Structure formats: structure tokens, C-alpha cells
Amino acid sequence: MAQSAAPVSSRPALPEIAPISFKEIAPWLAFGGILMLVLLYFVGAEQGATSLIAGKDVHEWVHDGRHLLGFPCH
Amino acid sequence: MNSVSVRALLVRGMLAGLATGVLALITAYLLGEPHVDSAIAFEEANSHDHGHDDGVELVSRTMQATGGLATGVLVYGVALGGIAALAFCVALGRIGRFGPRATAALVALGAFVAVFLVPFLKYPANPPAVGDPDTLNQRTALFFLMIALSVLLAIAAVILGRRLAPRLGNWNATVAACAALVVALGLAFAFLPSGDNVPEHFPASLLWEFRMSSLAIELVLWTGFGLIFGELAERLIVPKAAERDERQPETAAVS
Numbered sequence: 338m339a340q341s342a343a344p345v346s347s348r349p350a351l352p353e354i355a356p357i358s359f360k361e362i363a364p365w366l367a368f369g370g371i372l373m374l375v376l377l378y379f380v381g382a383e384q385g386a387t388s389l390i391a392g393k394d395v396h397e398w399v400h401d402g403r404h405l406l407g408f409p410c411h
Numbered sequence: 412m413n414s415v416s417v418r419a420l421l422v423r424g425m426l427a428g429l430a431t432g433v434l435a436l437i438t439a440y441l442l443g444e445p446h447v448d449s450a451i452a453f454e455e456a457n458s459h460d461h462g463h464d465d466g467v468e469l470v471s472r473t474m475q476a477t478g479g480l481a482t483g484v485l486v487y488g489v490a491l492g493g494i495a496a497l498a499f500c501v502a503l504g505r506i507g508r509f510g511p512r513a514t515a516a517l518v519a520l521g522a523f524v525a526v527f528l529v530p531f532l533k534y535p536a537n538p539p540a541v542g543d544p545d546t547l548n549q550r551t552a553l554f555f556l557m558i559a560l561s562v563l564l565a566i567a568a569v570i571l572g573r574r575l576a577p578r579l580g581n582w583n584a585t586v587a588a589c590a591a592l593v594v595a596l597g598l599a600f601a602f603l604p605s606g607d608n609v610p611e612h613f614p615a616s617l618l619w620e621f622r623m624s625s626l627a628i629e630l631v632l633w634t635g636f637g638l639i640f641g642e643l644a645e646r647l648i649v650p651k652a653a654e655r656d657e658r659q660p661e662t663a664a665v666s
Contacts, residue, residue: 354511354648356504357415365417366497376490380483386551397470402483405443405625407527407536409550409606 381408415648421496423643428492431635432485438631439484439624444476446621450538453613457540484628492636495522499644506569507581511648512641519637525565527629529596530557534606536625541618543608550606560599568592 381403383389384396396403396410403410451472470479499518509517534554542550572588579587609618 353508354504354514357417357500359501362417362497362500365421365500369421369493369497373490373493376486380486380490382551382555386548393469397475398479399483400470401444401447401475401480402439402487404447404536404538404621405439405480405628406483406487407531407534407554407625407629409534409537409542409547409554410539411542411544411547 381406385410417497417500419647420500420644421493423647424492424494424496424499424640425489426492427636427640427643428488428490428495429485430639431492431632432488434635435488435628435632436481436484439480439628440476442624442627443621444480446538446617446624447476448472449614449617450540450621453617454540457610457612488632488636491522491526491632492640495519495636496640498522499640502569503648506573507576511644515641515644516637519633519640521565521569522636523629523633525562526558527633528626529561529565530554531622531626531629533557533600533603535622538618538621541609541613542606546606546608553603553606557599557603561596564592564595564599567595 379395380399384393385403386409400410495518498521499515502518503511503514506514506517534550534557568588568591571591572584575584575587578584
């Protein structure tokens with residue numbers, strides 16, 4: 338698809354994709370976004386620099402993932 | 412305004428994140444784990460000054476390298492897939508005349524650079540035995556600060572590019588916005604403290620290979636996400652095009 342190279346007149350233009358309104362995205366961004374960040378926190382940082390749950394089990398369980406995904410582990 | 416549901420895109424983003432997480436997990440197991448093992452062997456050989464985990468082993472190495480690694484990588488994939496899908500919802504139709512597939516590819520590229528590559532260049536991934544446990548709090552804070560800064564500057568660069576586009580044209584506006592981003596990131600890199608603390612005699616080649624395997628994992632994760640989510644989003648948003656694609660092999664089979 339040489340859409341960028343084609344002259345405007347010779348081909349029908351790509352149908353423009355309408356944006357999704359911010360009003361519709363906002364609640365998902367707030368709720369979904371925060372939920373995803375909580376998941377990332379447990380994979381990346383819990384029982385490292387900060388700790389909500391006592392012990393080292395979470396840290397030890399995701400230990401290799403933390404190192405390989407680039408999080409500071411210990 | 413587009414009536415495509417954000418919920419449907421978020422669900423597809425999380426599924427694409429899970430699927431590409433499996434690919435990243437295979438990469439991590441095959442490329443990354445040997446280096447983690449080598450680094451732990453070094454750590455144990457030099458354990459007089461770097462003794463973490465001494466005493467009882469809570470989780471065995473085998474479990475860490477399989478179930479533990481899988482949990483980490485898959486949850487990471489689902490979470491970032493969800494966030495990237497929400498970023499896609501915002502970007503769709505707002506960053507130029509790109510279809511869903513191309514928008515997904517650009518969002519995946521942007522997320523790879525802003526969420527992983529830029530922070531990685533300043534605070535790269537470290538294998539076990541590298542990094543002083545006493546500076547963990549500072550390193551963790553700097554690492555997350557760097558990600559937040561990198562993502563915010565990337566968003567600012569996109570907004571700047573959109574503002575400049577009517578005056579400079581799309582190409583020049585993109586170049587100008589990228590240049591501004593590079594300058595801002597360069598300043599951040601110059602002023603933030605560096606975090607490396609590599610123990611003496613730690614093999615340089617092992618450190619390099621570990622970091623390359625970390626880069627490979629993220630490259631697989633985001634390439635897979637861009638392609639898988641792009642396909643799912645295209646089918647959701649442009650159903651006619653997807654139907655035509657599906658019909659073609661059938662007609663070929665009939666004739």
C-alpha cells in the first residue's frame with residue numbers, strides 16, 4: 338500500500354479514522370490505568386525498596402523477572 | 412467521534428499483552444536465564460561481601476526460573492498491554508492519518524522507546540551480584556522517576572509535533588519534536604546521578620550479554636504487541652477490510 342506516495346487525485350483518500358472522545362476514554366484510563374500500575378508495582382517493586390506485605394516471598398518469586406525486565410532488584 | 416468501545420480495545424490490549432508475554436517469556440528463558448545463573452554463581456563465589464539470600468531459600472532456583480519468571484513476564488505483558496491499549500485509544504485519529512494497524516505499531520514503538528529503552532540507557536538492567544543493596548531505595552526511586560520523566564517528555568513531544576504540524580508540515584514537525592525530545596532527555600541524563608555499582612572482577616562480557624538479553628526480551632515483547640494488537644484493533648475498527656482479507660483465501664481455494 339503506497340498510500341503516502343500516491344497522488345491525492347488518482348486514488349480515493351484513506352478513510353479518516355475518527356478519534357475516540359476523551360470523555361469516553363477517561364473512566365477507563367483512570368480505573369484501568371491505575372489497576373495496571375498496581376500490577377506493575379507488584380512485579381517490579383514490592384518487597385524491594387518498599388514493602389506492603391511482610392516477608393520476601395513476592396520478591397523471591399518474581400526475582401528473575403525483575404532482573405531481566407530491568408527493575409532494580411537488590 | 413468514534414463509537415468503538417474503549418472496553419473492547421482494553422480487553423484486546425491485555426490479551427495481546429498476554430500473547431506477546433508468552434513470546435517474551437520464551438526469549439527470557441532461553442536467552443536470559445543462563446546469564447542469571449552465571450551471575451548467581453559469581454555472587455556465591457564472592458559471597459563474603461554480597462551475601463543476600465543467605466540462610467533458607469524461600470523459592471528454589473528452578474521455580475524462580477520457570478513459574479516465577481512466567482508470573483513476572485506475563486503480568487508485566489498484560490499490564491503494559493492494557494496501558495498501551497489505552498494510549499492507542501487516545502492516539503487513534505489524533506497523530507495523523509494512520510489506520511488502526513499503523514497506529515498500534517507506532518504506539519508500540521513509542522512505548523518501547525519511552526517505557527524501556529530510554530530508562531535502560533540511563534539505568535540499565537543489572538544481573539544478580541551487581542548493585543549495592545544499600546543503595547536499593549535510591550536506585551528504585553531514580554529508575555521509576557526516569558520512566559515517568561521519559562513517558563511525560565514523549566507525550567509532550569507528540570503534543571509539540573501536533574502543534575507544529577500546520578506550520579512546518581508533518582515531516583519537519585516530527586523531526587523538530589524528536590529533536591526537542593532528544594535535547595530534553597540529554598539534559599535529564601546529564602543531571603540525574605548515575606547508578607552503576609559493578610563489583611570488582613565481575614565479568615564485563617557477562618554484564619553486556621545479560622543486558623543484551625534484557626533488551627531482546629523487551630524488543631520481542633513490544634514487536635509482538637504492536638503486530639498482534641494492531642491486527643485485533645484493525646479487525647475491530649475496520650470490520651470490512653478484515654472480512655475482505657478473510658474471503659480472499661476462500662475464493663482462491665474455490666477457483
